[in-house]
């Protein structure tokens with residue numbers, strides 16, 4: 041068991057951006073990757089995780105870092121959560137309001153939203 045813990049620590053210490061996400065964040069990644077999520081097009085249909093690739097919405101490759109500086113005084117996790125539950129509350133410069141589905145709070149459970157937030161917080165962050 042000790043050896044397993046040590047291995048996990050080593051893997052997470054040297055993974056850089058490519059370390060696999062675990063736990064709640066892994067659940068969030070699985071949700072993010074679905075082409076259809078609830079009754080909406082899934083996140084992945086509009087958001088690339090490759091840097092600078094714009095689909096309908098912005099790339100989220102660095103959102104785990106960028107989210108902290110989008111709105112003054114709003115921490116990264118709050119910004120990401122609000123981007124999902126109230127997308128038009130803050131519209132990213134260069135993009136139009138009303139393109140992202142507005143009803144995620146009805147399409148997803150609170151736990152599913154938590155999981156997606158946890159996943160997005162890992163993106164662009166050295167792990």
Ligand code: HEC
Pocket residue numbers: 072077080081082083084085086087096097098100103106110120123124127128130131132135136137138139140141144156160
């Ligand atoms: C139909 C296309 C579409 C879908 C589906 C969609 N989004 Fe978006 N999203 C957008 C657009 C367009 C923007 C930029 C305008 C804005 O800020 O609302 C955006 C903005 C965002 C932002 C803010 C990005 C930034 O850099 O500040 C986050 C975070 C986000 N979306 C997450 C999600 C997640 C998570 C899902 C799935 C649950 C999702 N989106 C589904 C189109 C979409």
